[in-house]
Amino acid sequence: MPSWRTTMETYHQKVLSAATKLLSLIALSLKLEEDFFVKVGALTEPMAYIRLLRYPGDLDPCSEEKYGASAHSDYGTVTLLMTDGVPGLQICRDKSAQPQVWEDVASMSGAFVVNIGYMMERWTNCLFRSTLHRVLQPRQDRYSVMIHP
Numbered sequence: 001m002p003s004w005r006t007t008m009e010t011y012h013q014k015v016l017s018a019a020t021k022l023l024s025l026i027a028l029s030l031k032l033e034e035d036f037f038v039k040v041g042a043l044t045e046p047m048a049y050i051r052l053l054r055y056p057g058d059l060d061p062c063s064e065e066k067y068g069a070s071a072h073s074d075y076g077t078v079t080l081l082m083t084d085g086v087p088g089l090q091i092c093r094d095k096s097a098q099p100q101v102w103e104d105v106a107s108m109s110g111a112f113v114v115n116i117g118y119m120m121e122r123w124t125n126c127l128f129r130s131t132l133h134r135v136l137q138p139r140q141d142r143y144s145v146m147i148h149p
Protein backbone atom coordinates (compact mmCIF):
# COMPACT_ATOMS: atom_id res chain seq x y z
CA MET A 1 0.00 0.00 0.00
CA PRO A 2 1.88 3.09 -1.18
CA SER A 3 0.59 5.58 1.40
CA TRP A 4 0.55 3.17 4.37
CA ARG A 5 3.78 4.35 5.96
CA THR A 6 3.04 8.08 5.69
CA THR A 7 -0.55 7.59 6.87
CA MET A 8 0.58 5.64 9.92
CA GLU A 9 3.39 8.07 10.70
CA THR A 10 1.03 11.04 10.50
CA TYR A 11 -1.53 9.25 12.68
CA HIS A 12 1.16 8.30 15.20
CA GLN A 13 2.35 11.90 15.41
CA LYS A 14 -1.17 13.29 15.89
CA VAL A 15 -2.22 10.75 18.52
CA LEU A 16 1.10 11.25 20.30
CA SER A 17 0.35 14.95 20.44
CA ALA A 18 -3.08 14.22 22.03
CA ALA A 19 -1.38 11.83 24.50
CA THR A 20 1.19 14.50 25.34
CA LYS A 21 -1.60 16.97 26.19
CA LEU A 22 -3.38 14.35 28.27
CA LEU A 23 -0.18 13.50 30.19
CA SER A 24 0.42 17.23 30.78
CA LEU A 25 -3.03 17.50 32.35
CA ILE A 26 -2.37 14.45 34.52
CA ALA A 27 0.99 15.96 35.56
CA LEU A 28 -0.68 19.26 36.49
CA SER A 29 -3.37 17.40 38.45
CA LEU A 30 -0.52 15.81 40.44
CA LYS A 31 1.04 19.24 41.03
CA LEU A 32 4.00 18.32 38.85
CA GLU A 33 5.60 20.31 36.06
CA GLU A 34 3.49 20.18 32.90
CA ASP A 35 6.29 18.40 30.97
CA PHE A 36 7.10 15.89 33.74
CA PHE A 37 6.13 12.80 31.74
CA VAL A 38 7.84 14.05 28.60
CA LYS A 39 11.03 14.61 30.58
CA VAL A 40 11.02 11.13 32.10
CA GLY A 41 10.73 9.68 28.60
CA ALA A 42 7.15 8.34 28.79
CA LEU A 43 6.54 9.45 25.21
CA THR A 44 9.92 8.60 23.76
CA GLU A 45 10.37 5.62 21.48
CA PRO A 46 10.16 2.70 22.00
CA MET A 47 7.58 3.41 24.73
CA ALA A 48 4.94 5.02 22.55
CA TYR A 49 3.89 2.61 19.87
CA ILE A 50 0.70 1.92 17.95
CA ARG A 51 -1.18 -1.39 17.84
CA LEU A 52 -3.68 -2.24 15.15
CA LEU A 53 -6.06 -5.04 16.08
CA ARG A 54 -8.62 -7.09 14.22
CA TYR A 55 -10.98 -9.42 16.09
CA PRO A 56 -12.42 -11.89 13.55
CA GLY A 57 -16.20 -12.06 13.68
CA ASP A 58 -16.49 -15.49 12.13
CA LEU A 59 -15.07 -17.67 14.88
CA ASP A 60 -16.93 -20.86 15.70
CA PRO A 61 -19.72 -19.82 18.15
CA CYS A 62 -19.31 -23.20 19.91
CA SER A 63 -15.64 -22.50 20.54
CA GLU A 64 -14.58 -22.20 24.16
CA GLU A 65 -12.99 -18.86 23.35
CA LYS A 66 -15.20 -16.23 25.00
CA TYR A 67 -12.85 -13.29 24.78
CA GLY A 68 -11.11 -11.40 22.03
CA ALA A 69 -8.83 -10.17 24.83
CA SER A 70 -9.15 -11.58 28.32
CA ALA A 71 -9.15 -9.36 31.43
CA HIS A 72 -6.00 -7.28 31.81
CA SER A 73 -4.62 -3.83 32.44
CA ASP A 74 -2.23 -2.17 30.03
CA TYR A 75 1.34 -1.73 31.19
CA GLY A 76 2.11 1.86 30.17
CA THR A 77 0.99 5.24 31.46
CA VAL A 78 -2.21 5.76 29.48
CA THR A 79 -3.67 4.03 26.43
CA LEU A 80 -5.61 6.00 23.85
CA LEU A 81 -7.97 3.64 22.10
CA MET A 82 -10.16 4.13 19.06
CA THR A 83 -12.58 1.44 17.84
CA ASP A 84 -14.77 1.02 14.78
CA GLY A 85 -17.91 1.13 16.95
CA VAL A 86 -18.48 -2.63 17.11
CA PRO A 87 -19.18 -3.35 20.79
CA GLY A 88 -17.06 -5.68 22.89
CA LEU A 89 -14.92 -3.59 25.22
CA GLN A 90 -15.81 -3.88 28.91
CA ILE A 91 -14.30 -2.42 32.07
CA CYS A 92 -14.42 -3.46 35.70
CA ARG A 93 -14.37 -0.37 37.94
CA ASP A 94 -13.66 -2.19 41.19
CA LYS A 95 -10.89 -4.71 40.61
CA SER A 96 -11.16 -6.20 44.08
CA ALA A 97 -14.96 -6.71 44.08
CA GLN A 98 -16.22 -10.29 44.14
CA PRO A 99 -17.92 -11.08 41.88
CA GLN A 100 -16.45 -8.61 39.43
CA VAL A 101 -18.95 -6.34 37.71
CA TRP A 102 -18.29 -5.72 34.03
CA GLU A 103 -19.70 -2.73 32.16
CA ASP A 104 -19.86 -2.19 28.41
CA VAL A 105 -17.88 0.80 27.19
CA ALA A 106 -19.96 2.82 24.74
CA SER A 107 -18.16 3.84 21.61
CA MET A 108 -18.29 7.58 20.88
CA SER A 109 -17.55 8.64 17.36
CA GLY A 110 -14.46 10.85 17.25
CA ALA A 111 -13.55 10.21 20.90
CA PHE A 112 -10.75 8.14 22.40
CA VAL A 113 -11.27 5.67 25.20
CA VAL A 114 -8.49 6.30 27.72
CA ASN A 115 -7.27 3.46 29.91
CA ILE A 116 -4.85 4.03 32.76
CA GLY A 117 -1.90 1.62 32.75
CA TYR A 118 0.21 -0.08 35.44
CA MET A 119 3.05 2.39 35.03
CA MET A 120 0.79 5.31 35.92
CA GLU A 121 -0.67 3.34 38.84
CA ARG A 122 2.86 2.67 40.13
CA TRP A 123 4.15 6.18 39.54
CA THR A 124 1.17 7.72 41.36
CA ASN A 125 1.18 5.21 44.23
CA CYS A 126 -2.28 3.98 43.18
CA LEU A 127 -3.89 7.43 43.01
CA PHE A 128 -4.60 6.68 39.36
CA ARG A 129 -5.66 3.03 39.27
CA SER A 130 -5.00 0.93 36.20
CA THR A 131 -8.17 0.13 34.27
CA LEU A 132 -9.10 -3.56 34.27
CA HIS A 133 -10.65 -4.27 30.89
CA ARG A 134 -11.42 -7.06 28.45
CA VAL A 135 -12.89 -7.53 24.98
CA LEU A 136 -15.71 -9.98 24.31
CA GLN A 137 -15.57 -12.11 21.19
CA PRO A 138 -17.47 -9.99 18.63
CA ARG A 139 -20.14 -11.40 16.31
CA GLN A 140 -18.80 -9.36 13.42
CA ASP A 141 -15.28 -8.24 12.58
CA ARG A 142 -14.05 -5.59 15.01
CA TYR A 143 -11.12 -3.28 14.51
CA SER A 144 -9.35 -1.12 17.03
CA VAL A 145 -6.25 1.02 17.11
CA MET A 146 -4.42 2.14 20.18
CA ILE A 147 -1.35 3.98 21.26
CA HIS A 148 0.43 2.84 24.41
CA PRO A 149 2.76 5.49 25.75
Ligand SMILES: O=C(O)CCC(=O)C(=O)O
Binds near residue numbers: 069
Ligand atom coordinates in the same frame (compact mmCIF):
# COMPACT_ATOMS: atom_id res chain seq x y z
O1 LIG B 1 -9.62 -3.62 21.22
C1 LIG B 1 -9.91 -3.06 22.27
O2 LIG B 1 -10.97 -2.42 22.41
C2 LIG B 1 -8.97 -3.11 23.45
C3 LIG B 1 -7.70 -3.88 23.21
C4 LIG B 1 -6.82 -3.92 24.40
O3 LIG B 1 -7.26 -3.79 25.51
C5 LIG B 1 -5.36 -4.12 24.26
O4 LIG B 1 -4.90 -4.48 23.17
O5 LIG B 1 -4.63 -3.90 25.25
Ligand SMILES: [Fe+2]
Binds near residue numbers: 133
Ligand atom coordinates in the same frame (compact mmCIF):
# COMPACT_ATOMS: atom_id res chain seq x y z
FE1 LIG C 1 -5.74 -3.41 26.89
